[in-house]
Amino acid sequence: MRITQSGTYRTIMNEMDRLTQGLNTLQVQAATGKKVTTASDDPTAVQPMLFTRSQMTETDQYISNVTDGLDRMDVMDGYLDTTQNYLTRVKEIGIAGANATLNKTDRLSYADELSQIRGAITDQLNAQFNGRHLFSGYKEGTAPVGTTEGASVDSPNGTAVAGMTTYAVSGEISQDEIKLQTGPGQTIQVNLNVEELIKTQVPVRDADGTIQTDADGDPIMEEVNLLDTLASMEAALRANEPEGVSAMLDDLEVGAEQVRLKRSSMGNSANRLETALNSLEQSKLDLKETLSGYEDADLVETLAKMTQQESALQAALTVTGRVSKLSILDYI
């Protein structure tokens, strides 16, 4: 076959184009660190890449939600802790006030302290987090506990004490469970309602302590409302009725126990959130690695390929120089 000059140059040009094109692709890969920037780079990787990115976006959002949820629980826990401390103090006041040796003035000053504690406990229950009431269920805009001033409260002995402040759950508060999504199909409740905090169902007992039952043999339950218990205790102190104060101590214990119970159940939820957060962080790392496997260039491999391509190009260039050196014109 005759080999013509233009044929030789055409082949070299074609080869050189190929080589520089390949080199350019590798350089872009090395510079960007990505081997897939357009769908044609690896059409089969497109779906898994997009899917993994979706999951990463989602996981990021879950993480941010769970972090928010944990913050919220931390704050709630703080308020409940304070509430518990107040209740401990109330118990001390109750025990002291029930002491028959105390005089009326002492009881009044205890009553004043209790009045302030009652206000403070209400403040805890009406606490807000980022402008949202924590214990209101879905009705975040509404304070869960309302205040009535100048009311008359009956002491356990039936004495009406005027000029007291009363606190009650406002009527519109719902008992919704606010749930946060912590993963696909996983939700964790992140709120407590004021109702479940301050109201407890206890069986009604006879004087000798046996539980009363109805016709079906089921225990008869009555509701103990912590806010009412505190109000009654204050009324008993103001009415100077130590036996009335003493009568409220059981209900106070029931109320305090309920707060403790709810606080610890919330602690469990917080633990679950922590666990969820850890597993989310882990799956985020996993997803990153998966995505990287699809779209990131292996730098070592890319650089090795680049060196390879560069030597091929060098060889092609050397050959080109040789071609023009050899000419029949130099020999005739």
Added chain:
Amino acid sequence: MALNSALQSGKTSLLSSQTAIEVTGTNISNVNTTGYSRQTAEFSDYPALLKDGFFVGQGVNVGSISREHDAFLETQLGDKSIELGYREAKSNPLSAMEQAVSISDSSLSSKIDAFFASWQSLAGNPGGSVEREGVLQTGTQVADAFHSAAQELESIATSTEQQLEAGMQGLNDKLTQLADLNVSIAKARGSDYSPNADLDKRDMLIRDLGQSLGARPVQGENGMVDLMLPPLPPELGGTTLVSGDMAAELSLDLENVPGSVLVTFDGIETTPDFDSWDGELKGSLEIRDEDIPKALAKLNTLAQTFADEVNAVHKAGKDLDGLDGKDFFVLPTGDGGNAANIHVSGDVGTRQVAAGTSAGVGDNTNAQDLAALGKKSIDDPDGLGGSTFVGYYGSLASSVGTASSRNDLALTGAEDSMVQLENMRDAKVGVSLEEEMINLMQFQKGFEASARFISTVDEMMDTILGMKR
């Protein structure tokens, strides 16, 4: 007078060598001319005359200047350039389409992800105005991403069409040129003059038109070449583009899209089948009439389903004022389909975002339902066929990517074949400098020898004339 005739014979040899050197010179000058076919001076000796009982030759002349030609390679080149043209025409538009349905971090699929993430964020704080605003903003971004993808696809179709339209004039010129060359080649045949340059030009034009239109040459009468669209032979109903000295006129039929190209030949207008075209024209038509509409249809389906699904969940919820949720997205019917028109409803402000299913500010149930849509497989067979939104977009992007990478692979293959075939053509009919240089030496020696012959005869004549002194 025998010496006189020897002088005459020497002259023919001198002239022939000179002609051969001139032909070699022409070959050398055209060493880099595309499509040039090597020419050769064909020597033939003059018939010998009977002289004194002997047949003595009368010298040499250049009978013709022939042109190397290889019909097989020319056909092969024609076929390959059709493939090359088709692949080349699709290469850039397909790359552009890949950009339109990109897989980058800022693509439509990422916007959809962000949209559902913003609902998840709203679920964390259903009453928050920042979160509510976020939902509206990411919704607008999804709509914008739909618009820009649709617009980019549309604009690729438009520029492909403009390119086609702009190319029509050039194609018509080439068809006319081919007919003109036919005429001059036929004339030259009659006059015994060798139309080598015209033949080269015509071969190039035929290859060119094959690359542009997929047209194939058919040997006509009188050395003319006709140009036809398949099916060939013409009896099977192919369309004539050039016949002898007559050329057809092509025009783009913009009224009938997806349509084709009108061919007016001898006053009769025909519309060849879409499939009879090939080369660049078919590539461009395919982009405009098949590839882009297909991608747009998928994008529109995605926009429609996306809006419908989001609206259905949003309407099931209650807004901040406890009112029923409204349509979140609206799809006004208009030019350009759903993807170009989808937008967040003007009736939905931050208060109208339906995060819950009850009147409570803190109710996040509907926001969670909406966020869950992002992972939902939409089973509707007319819609996404069991894919998620992002999955469906992924299949669109991957199908465009596959088309593009397959086309690039075929393009590289076609380019390689072209290089190989052109090298083979060069080997057969191209100019080799080495060969020409050796020819040059050969003819120069011939020239020198002829000159020596003449001077020898001259000396002989002197000798004879010197006898009588």
